[in-house]
Amino acid sequence: MADFPAITSPRNEKIKAAVKLRRRKHRGRQGRTLIDGARELSRAIAANIQITEIYFCPALCQTSESCRLLEQIDEFTMDVYEVSENVFEHLAFGERAEGFIGVAIPPKNDLDDLEIPQNPLVVIVEGIEKPGNLGAIVRSADGAGVSAVILADQKTDVFNPNAIRASLGTVFSMSICSAESKEVCNWLKVKGFQVIAAAVDAKDSYVEVDYTVPTAIILGTESTGLSGIWKTAHPVSIPMYGVADSLNVSASAAVLFYEAQRQKALGSQAHLVS
Amino acid sequence: MADFPAITSPRNEKIKAAVKLRRRKHRGRQGRTLIDGARELSRAIAANIQITEIYFCPALCQTSESCRLLEQIDEFTMDVYEVSENVFEHLAFGERAEGFIGVAIPPKNDLDDLEIPQNPLVVIVEGIEKPGNLGAIVRSADGAGVSAVILADQKTDVFNPNAIRASLGTVFSMSICSAESKEVCNWLKVKGFQVIAAAVDAKDSYVEVDYTVPTAIILGTESTGLSGIWKTAHPVSIPMYGVADSLNVSASAAVLFYEAQRQKALGSQAHLVS
Numbered sequence: 001m002a003d004f005p006a007i008t009s010p011r012n013e014k015i016k017a018a019v020k021l022r023r024r025k026h027r028g029r030q031g032r033t034l035i036d037g038a039r040e041l042s043r044a045i046a047a048n049i050q051i052t053e054i055y056f057c058p059a060l061c062q063t064s065e066s067c068r069l070l071e072q073i074d075e076f077t078m079d080v081y082e083v084s085e086n087v088f089e090h091l092a093f094g095e096r097a098e099g100f101i102g103v104a105i106p107p108k109n110d111l112d113d114l115e116i117p118q119n120p121l122v123v124i125v126e127g128i129e130k131p132g133n134l135g136a137i138v139r140s141a142d143g144a145g146v147s148a149v150i151l152a153d154q155k156t157d158v159f160n161p162n163a164i165r166a167s168l169g170t171v172f173s174m175s176i177c178s179a180e181s182k183e184v185c186n187w188l189k190v191k192g193f194q195v196i197a198a199a200v201d202a203k204d205s206y207v208e209v210d211y212t213v214p215t216a217i218i219l220g221t222e223s224t225g226l227s228g229i230w231k232t233a234h235p236v237s238i239p240m241y242g243v244a245d246s247l248n249v250s251a252s253a254a255v256l257f258y259e260a261q262r263q264k265a266l267g268s269q270a271h272l273v274s
Numbered sequence: 275m276a277d278f279p280a281i282t283s284p285r286n287e288k289i290k291a292a293v294k295l296r297r298r299k300h301r302g303r304q305g306r307t308l309i310d311g312a313r314e315l316s317r318a319i320a321a322n323i324q325i326t327e328i329y330f331c332p333a334l335c336q337t338s339e340s341c342r343l344l345e346q347i348d349e350f351t352m353d354v355y356e357v358s359e360n361v362f363e364h365l366a367f368g369e370r371a372e373g374f375i376g377v378a379i380p381p382k383n384d385l386d387d388l389e390i391p392q393n394p395l396v397v398i399v400e401g402i403e404k405p406g407n408l409g410a411i412v413r414s415a416d417g418a419g420v421s422a423v424i425l426a427d428q429k430t431d432v433f434n435p436n437a438i439r440a441s442l443g444t445v446f447s448m449s450i451c452s453a454e455s456k457e458v459c460n461w462l463k464v465k466g467f468q469v470i471a472a473a474v475d476a477k478d479s480y481v482e483v484d485y486t487v488p489t490a491i492i493l494g495t496e497s498t499g500l501s502g503i504w505k506t507a508h509p510v511s512i513p514m515y516g517v518a519d520s521l522n523v524s525a526s527a528a529v530l531f532y533e534a535q536r537q538k539a540l541g542s543q544a545h546l547v548s
Contacts, residue, residue: 241416241417242447243317259536262481
């Protein structure tokens, strides 16, 4: 392994600037975010995300994923710094980052940039507050082969370090864009999508929908529901057989995505038969 | 509202003992746990959980659920204390507890106590580490009408305050018991369950299973998988269409539970047709 510049003091200016990225305000100011973890960082690199710095601590690289990243480290073209355990823990802020933390410039995509395949399933996210939920939704969307995730009037940043972490870094490989809800609504209309809204009190069950046509699934916050803009969407609910009246939004997301995927895999005919 | 004993100092002995329950060691020693939140506490009360103390702060009761609980407070037979905001925040430890925190003795059930309906779907949890994941699994199990959750050699306590919170208090209404994996394995055999194990690398897809017969779904940790005891279980995987090789265990749980429930709702014939 080549020699990399070493940082042993948490008071180093670069470290101080990076630590600030744990706070939203500073992410906005610096236009950068933190990527915790070897797997997450690998996915960002594979997706050609613009990474400005990588900090690594060899003593903490103990997972197979971090060892793999360590083997490739000589080939990296971004700035790489070897940091002491003390500095790393200061940077990691309690995250299990497995010896690797990156600083990256989050990609910004518009609706017009989205490349949508035939018979797509896209997910519209509106008003989800917890970064962990947002990241978990993207991870399940990745798993189920969702074509794109569109953030509509979405305040919580999908490139928040906690969202990146909960997504296992799939926020970097997934097609993601941000737009105003109104714009998204028009775009779906123009593109001819069937629009399904997850709603706790909807009469129709999610299993009654045919997902083999181009479909958008809208997920809103649990507390206030979806904004009025989606009133023409077809509301569907997930049947609740217990004492609680709703699933966690990321659990709902996984159930909806995989029902859609189950139907797509079977083909449209099988859905009509069952 | 009746007058309740007031506590205004965080150094009160009862408060000090309750705060200690945030730590596992002290939950073990005291044999008690904390319930954060009005909805969670309501569900514990409805399930006849043994609650030793309730602490409430009227100024922080601002959700419909906490107001409802406040209206019933005169009828409570357990010890109720009105606490200052300062004391409440000390107790709440950053949790959004909506003005209500309870201290409870977690129920302990054996396998033999489980009441299982006809054609049950039970969930076996082994080795899940994060309380949040464990609670989320119980919440989805409640939603999907799962008959019981069995903790097999499970180290993380389902009555950990964070697990209670993530379950929205459904840990109190769900049939839950703890046992050794070996004992659970024998019990399932004796009862004639079909045993399905979620496994990342399994060849069979979860949708190929007929869940309309008595079924146990085994969920293990993502890192080390299931213990050898489950080698006779039928491994099934959830197809992964993206870059990640697994879903979060609580997302997997929701997908499996709701596929089972979808089939049960359709009846066994529809499954065979599709």
